[in-house]
Amino acid sequence: MIEKNSKFIQVGLALAAFSMLSGSQAFAKRLDQAAAAPAAGSAKNVKVIRMWVMPNSPRPVKDLEKLLKGFEKTHPGIKVEVTSVDWGAALTKLTTAAISKQAPDIAQLGTTWVGVISATNALEDLTPRAKAMNASQIFLPASWSTAGLQGSNKVTSIPWFVDARALYFRTDVFRKLKLTKADVDDWAKFEATLKKIKDAKLVINGVEIEPLGVPGKNDWNVLHNVAPWIWASGGDFISPDLKTAAFTTPASKEGVKFFIGLAAKGYIPRSSLELNTAQVAAKFNEGDYAMYFDTPAQIKLLETPYEKGGAGGSLTAQNYDVALYPKGPKGRFTFFGGSNLAIFKSSKNKDEAWQVIQYLTSKEAQLSYAETTGFIPARKDCFEDPYFTKDPKRKIFTEAIKYGRTYPTISAWGPVEPILMRHIGIIWDNAAGVYGKYSPKIVDSQLEKTRKEVNTLLKDSR
Amino acid sequence: MATVSLKTRVYKNRHAYYFILPTLLGMLLIHFVPMVQAVYMSFLGLNQNTIGLYLAAPFVGFEHYKDILFNPDSLIRISGLSEAARNTFIYTIVVTFGTIFVGLIVALMLNRKFKGVAVFRTLFILSWVVPQYVTGLLWNFMWQRDVGIVNYILVNVTGLLNEKPFWLIGPNTLWAIIIPTIWRGWPFNMIMLLAGLQNIPETYYDAAKIDGASTLQQFRYITWPLLKPVWAILIFFGLIFNVYSFNIVYMMFGLGAGYPGEWGDLLMTNIFRATFSAWRYGAGAAACVILMILMITIVLIWDRIFQDEITVQK
Amino acid sequence: MKSNKVRKVVKRVVIDFFMVGALITTLFPIFWMVFTSLKSNNDILVGHMGFTRKANSISTIVKAGDKIHFGSEDGFIGQVNSDNTIKSIFDVRKYRGMSAVQKDGNILFSHSYGVSSIDPFTDKQKLLVDYENVPWKYRHNIRSTKIVSVNGKFYVGKVLVKTESEEETSYKGAEGFEGLQVFNESMRAIGSLDTADNLLSTTIYDMQSDGQYLWIAQPGGVSVLDPATDKVIAQYTEEDGLTVESIKSISIVGKLVYVAGLNKVFKIDFEADKVTALLLPPVIPQINAIVADSENVFIGSSNGFYVFDLKNDQILTKYRDQDVYWNIRSMRIDGNDIWIGTDNGTVIKLDKSDDYQVGFRAQIRTGAYDIRWENYLDMWENISFGTYLKNSILICSITVLFSLALSTMAGYALSRFRFPGSVLFSTSILSVNMIPMLLFLIPVYLMFIKIYDVTGIQFIGTYAGIVFVYSTFFVPMSIWILRSFFVSIPIDIEEAARIDGCSRWGVFWRIALPLAAPGIIATGIYLFLVAWDELMFATILLPQENSFTIPLGIKLFIGNHQNRFDLIMAASTVATLPVLILFFLVQKWFIKGLTAGAVKG
Structure with a gap:
């Protein structure tokens, strides 16, 4: 009886000892490659943009990746890696990310969180970039008002989609x-x-x-x-x-x-x-x-x-x-809720990240994503699209936005x-x-x- | 022994140090260093504005501790800390003793000779194998007022109640978290108690029977005292695990979507929310430290009570 | 003496009763989890405790002889007798998607297993075409079939549904099983047509013959087929003004063809090659069936029955609001009677001359139980559950190996040596259990970031980091358990071995470890369970989705925009399974281990 057991245990422990003795660093490295290879950049010339989103649609990652295919075609040097974070844990994750330098490049922020995360000083100041794209004119005024910490005149996030009830x-x-x-x-x-x-x-x-x-x-x-x-x-x-x-x-x-x-x-x-x-x-x-x-x-x-x-x-x-x-x-x-996109200060690929944001806030991408998720685009010119003008139900929401108010x-x-x-x-x-x-x-x-x-x-x- | 010098003793036992060295290093890195930092954090005014500074955040001394203990209007207290403490107290007591009680009864049932005892024993443990997060999700769904199976059994099948009660809001919430925890936890206690029961020599009972002791008396004077080492340890485990219970509540109530309610919140979920949703890192750390001190005190008291039975190596 | 025996038996029965009761109570939630995972989300949210039966949609209505016959999606063929009763002439649940045409007084029923012929007078039936050689998955995916005869040929079309794909698409089936199959008079297959033959799609929603040509309703529009040559001779698509995604129904009156899809009805004048849309109010949702006569078009929508007056070009509003919400699936016009088959298995006759009053109504049996094995497929589709499962298994197994390695050594040391510092060590092991994990969260996270900055070793989002944290965190408890196992092993054997010249390590390796095996296994299981369950650290230390463990991933099913209880329960079942299997594999050692050492402590 004992002998039978002992063999079993010897194998088990030999395995354990082997994994320990094989050098934790080499071991760790190998595991790293398995788990986080894309994060480190799989190819030499391709820059990987890490992006966190909340489950905006039933298949959050797949839907967004589908949308981003259009971007990756025109920008062969950039690959966007999308991670879905559930709403319950999102704030926790964003907080810890905010205090570290390992935050994602782009994160989706609920509009009500923009203030508090901006206050941690972890978000990139997007004011000049936003000015260059004339953002204050492009987006819905109510949505644009959530772009940064109130009273700071700094733009720390770009409206992505809005959400009126x-x-x-x-x-x-x-x-x-x-x-x-x-x-x-x-x-x-x-x-x-x-x-x-x-x-x-x-x-x-x-x-x-x-x-x-x-x-x-x-x-x-x-x-x-x-x-x-x-x-x-x-x-x-x-x-x-x-x-x-x-x-x-x-x-x-x-x-x-x-x-x-x-x-x-x-x-x-x-x-x-x-x-x-x-x-x-x-x-x-x-x-x-x-x-x-x-x-x-x-x-x-x-x-x-x-x-x-x-x-x-x-x-x-x-x-x-x-x-x-x-x-x-x-x-x-x-x-009037919704989500904005922000770039973290710790990002090493800010220009590329900005290109991704620009793509996501372009009219076509906004409409396409609105159709997948059902949300309302944050761009004003999207509402002239037949998607909104022709559908009497969706039209109500474009009207509801006028009565939108946020915290x-x-x-x-x-x-x-x-x-x-x-x-x-x-x-x-x-x-x-x-x-x-x-x-x-x-x-x-x-x-x-x-x-x-x-x-x-x-x-x-x- | 006393005369042997420290050096010799260390040398003599040098193998022991080899054996504990890996553990020691790991604990130093993962337990000791972060713990010192965390305790220091509890003296800092760490919130959403200062978190970027981390340990360089303004030092506020014992303010958080004062707030937690004496100032009911303080920011850390207002998110329902006292209710959470009350709930945790009731929860821990009921769950700890509930699991031992249920475990003991089933252990006594299984401590008989009958066909299929091994099958029964295995099947009884199954609920312990179900992960806690699954337990939370599953029971959340079973507790639903209108569509949950619990109310269906209580009202439609057995007719024990006339109207479907709420389980996930109001005072019943406490039961809605206690019962799943007991369900998930008792099999472990049962196995331990069963082992204890099987170690009691049959001769004791034979002697008692000759003396004409009833079943109840046999339990009262033989079984219970001889099981003391087992249930003492189970109380110890129970206290620690249940005070720090987190997963079941976290998964049961909208996955951290909201407030589990005045009767559903436990200390860990409350402090977790205070730390990460309300951004009170410093105060959260202070609350944890206080809880830790409290737990150590309780365990010391436990140790004093049961020190004869338990040889916690000293 | 006897009464004593009786009492003993009674006592035994009572205890057995309670024990079985306790067992059922304990196992019930697990059963409920598995049971619920097979229900549809709707049933769960509405509160059906058991499985519900699916509706048995009336998919076809034909007239054979002087009687109306109808076929349902779930293998039921009925006949309406003159005394307004329904007679079942065929009822096999596995045959799905019935469609029918009459031939020499018999009725030919096309379904998911082939084509059967039924004599409505003698009830004799025969399987004329057997899809036996067609791969199961194609046959299984048949949603509905359609059979039509033109010029002595029989055409069978199908709607194949591929549930796992992104959209409802038709796809090329197995050889000889393409979209449209052609049979001769004796039901011998003489050909098949698919997109290569210019069909718009291999999915066929409806077919009607105008006596000369075959009109085929498809996703994308209508194809017109000449049966003489089996060539598509005309097509009407979006470009011609059919502005809906797919055409669901066709009705032919004389030279005019009416086609319908979504919320629109079009009139096609084939000779003039002209398409006009009928002016329908926007209130009509999905139209599933239309029939027309020279004055009216009768519209069967998923929201009831509508009469469109062709003369005045408007819906006769007084027939719009029916009290019963008919989700109309099929229709047939027979003189003054309009026969309607609904989605939930009701056959209704409306009398045209009597102001469309309901002249007859009957309900057929319900469909099959709605048991959703596909929940398990959906779950893997919706989130990357496979990745999470793999991560969880790998992380937990490596954690168990590491912690066991650390804790057996330390536990052995504590049980065999009384070294300076042993009290401090054992006390600290005991007391770290009293520190809330929450306290470590931020410091550990920040420390890992420091380590990355200094050494470049990434601990966040990697197995290495989480395994390191887990194994160290669970070590104290396992040391504490294992120590007592080692204490319970008699020291004499080891001393004997030492005298025989065995080294300290050798004693540990060759003697103590094998003896403590049950205890080590028990501890291992315990560790695996705890690691499997860990949530707090995983939330912080595993930010990328490719490193998620199950508890992190499972939360994606509940969100602001969805609440898939069915998928959550399926995922929970799968999450419980590995631990359950592991437990069953080693439960003998586990129970022995726990009972051997721990209690003697």
């Missing part, structure tokens, strides 16, 4: 209840419509229709979902001088209370509050909700066939339309966001009724806490 609704439900787009035009009408749908208790294809789907706290977009309502009631997150929090103004509170109140009144089904946006979208596609808010990427999903993971051909895909966010007492707003690109915004997300999350949990009956007072107390905390933070970071 609008209301998706089921036309068959609306038709049945004799509703039209005009019935979701402002807050009062919107609420009346929700009530009408709830009272009608429609059953279509065996599914009972709930009025509105909204994700609760388990989501990336907790803040983006609430923001339009705060803005539309005249409120804001941070005062115009960027020094104090502004959630506790009556206007801000009204916005939050109106929106969260929709859940308390039962227009948003409780079960939707534990889902994330993707799940809510899937349920909308399945026919559960009459309405929900999402980005134009959803149109793409509704056009993708079922076999490929989309919802094309479903009942919803055939009976849906898009409308603008309802107008609040102080106007119509939508959260201040200040360096403190990074830390502010988790605070807001946490407290709004708690408000959502209360609206879900897990702590007993919901009362608007919870909104007051949570927003008050948020204000205090954000104020401490803003004071601290000044």
Whole structure:
């Protein structure tokens, strides 16, 4: 018995010893070649540009590589190596990259992160290059405003695509209840419509229709979902001088209370509050909700066939339309997000990286990528393309951009966001009724806490 | 012995040093040096503006420690650190003792002679083989209110509850992370306890039976005390692993998308968020250091309690 | 005495009951993971607990004799009797994509296994054409078939779907299995046509004969084939005004040909060579079938039934909003009756003279269970799961080897020697477990960057770096476990060996190690599991996608824009499999190892 085992072990340990004794450096080198060969540059004359993107489409790397093929054909000396980083880990990875010299050459940054990553001083100043391409005229003004740290006059990132939200609704439900787009035009009408749908208790294809789907706290977009309502009631997150929090103004509170109140009144089904946006979208596609808010990427999903993971051909895909966010007492707003491209200071191939960015922000590439991902290009001239002018649904989004607003690109915004997300999350949990009956007072107390905390933070970071 | 000089003792045991040398070098590089840096980091005002400077960032002394311990309005505390601490406390206690309890019961069941005992033993361990990240993803999906299998079993199949409860929001969240952790963790404890049980000589029980002791009494006076070395170690493992539990919560809640909620957040996920999403590197390091000191204290207390049974080599 | 025995048995049964219950409870989540990985994402999100059955789409409606017959995608052929009942005349689940034509009073059904002839009166059936020699994968990929007879010839067209490709494409099948096959009267194959013969594609959505020519609806447009020569004599494509990607349906009335695709219907006047688009409102989505008579075009869309009035050039709106959302798949016009087959297996008759009231409605059985083995393929397609799996396996195995090498030596030293510093060493080994990993993250990362700057050895994004970190991190715990194994091995044998002149190293290598084998294996498994599970360091130290491990890669399935529970569960299953296999291979040693040494500590 022992002998049998001992042979087995001897082989194992001989292997272990061999791998150790074979010299860790040579060993490491060999492994390096296996794992990171492209990063070091596979051929002598080809410069490898490393690029990090978030999963913008179901096949993030393949789709972008397909787009970049056009670039690599005309620029034989440059090869772009695309890595996909999930949103959850992206900030962590970008942070660690920012403090090292081993950052990728190009990185996709969510517009709300531009401020905080610019503050680390890890991004290349793109001001002269941007001026040369006349960037301030080319891109949408709202998008261009996210190009650098607010107040620094420095351009650290170039807009890539934008992402406005609008209301998706089921036309068959609306038709049945004799509703039209005009019935979701402002807050009062919107609420009346929700009530009408709830009272009608429609059953279509065996599914009972709930009025509105909204994700609760388990989501990336907790803040983006609430923001339009705060803005539309005249409120804001941070005062115009960027020094104090502004959630506790009556206007801000009204916005939050109106929106969260929709859940308390039962227009948003409780079960939707534990889902994330993707799940809510899937349920909308399945026919559960009459309405929900999402980005134009959803149109793409509704056009993708079922076999490929989309919802094309479903009942919803055939009976849906898009409308603008309802107008609040102080106007119509939508959260305006999106992503920019930045070059890291540590990059050794800045000129080549810039060429890649220039290619990606060219009209053709922008349109092509918009078609793959479903996002909206950041270039103004793209909207004249038939892709937008001819499609009535996509057209709504180009209109929604006009009402787009985003958070201040200040360096403190990074830390502010988790605070807001946490407290709004708690408000959502209360609206879900897990702590007993919901009362608007919870909104007051949570927003008050948020204000205090954000104020401490803003004071601290000044 | 005492009279032998240090030099001779070192020479006599020189082989021991050869044996531990590789480990020592690795630990020096990966444990010691970074740890010193990290502790130093906890005294620095490292945030998004100063991270580029790293160790040259402004020195703030014990400010982070003061903030964490005494200032509930401080930036590190406001992201729910105290709730996370409370959750971690409950989580650790329940999971540690829960895994031992379940493990012990199954071990007692398996410590009988019947056909197929080996098959049962193997099958019982399978849940321990499932990786933690899979556990998080899988149970996240099982806990879903409307479409999850748990509520389906509770409401539709067995009718134990009338209405589908939320598991992933509200106070139930704590159970939603405790139960998967116990599910994943108990088989290991079971194997250890089973081994302990099999080491107890049959003669003890025979003697007890002659004395007319009931099954319960046999357990109370023979099994439990003789298993003490095993469960003492299991408590030790449990405390360390569960306080530093990260993967299950991280994977279960939107993959770091948001806040797992007042009842779903653990210390590690909280500090991870504070460090990387809210950019409080210095304060995050300080929180880790405090936690570490706390853990060492707890382990010392543990050692004091169980020192007779456990020969942790001194 | 007897009651005692009974009590014993009862006790035993009760304990067995609880044990089996506990086992089921433990294994259920694993079962659920595998089970879910085979469901469709829709079923998961909607909350169907079991497998659902696929809809059984009515793909063809024909009239044979005086009765209406229909065929479904999932191998069902029914006949509508005069008393408005449905009679099943053929029902074989494996035959897919039914299409039919009548021949001498019999019905010829084309399907994924060939062409069968069925006598509707005697129910006698015969397989006339057998695709037996065609490779399985082509036959399996048949989505729907189409059969039409012109001038004594029979034409069979197919829609082949290649799911793993980027787009739904037709492709050249095996020899003799190209797009359009031609048979003679006795169903003997006399030829086949594909793109080389000027067909637009080998995919054929619909075919109709105008008595003289064969009209073929295809991706890209319409081809007109002369059966006398089997040559394509005309083609209508985007250039001629057919501004849709593919033509899905054709209907011929006299000299006029109506073709439809996506949301458009076109009228083709073959003699005048003119294409005109009918003015349709934009509300009509995907059109799957059309039939026409001299006054109207009846449109079967995925959103219901529409009547287009040719005289006034408009949709008769009052028939637009049906209460039931018919996803119409096939249509046939028979005098005053319009027969409709829907995607979910309903056959409907609308009475034209009675204001299109529903005159008959029947539901056929559902299709096959929707078990999605292809989830496992999709998973490898969507992300580079293979790379992640390879990385994980390599990283974990090398880590185990390294850590075991380090920790057996150190564990042995601790168990056999009482050297100066041994207390410090064992205490530090114990106490490093108490340091949160999180604390090391940034310093280790920055240290690796320093090392790169100084020596040029890259530790970030390489196996070397992550293996180095893992093996060092997991060493303390394994030393601690292994030490107790060595302690449990009697020292006498080693002393005897020493007396025999064996060196220290020799004793370790030849005596201590083999004796501690079960313990080492148990520790190895433990290490492998821990390394397999590591997430935090991997996030930071493996930034490039080609070095991702599974836990990093698996997260790409959940994102802002998708939530593929099905693929996540498939990936989870595959991620669990290697550890499971490893565990089964060595579980005997593993349990022995754990039970032998650890507890004696």
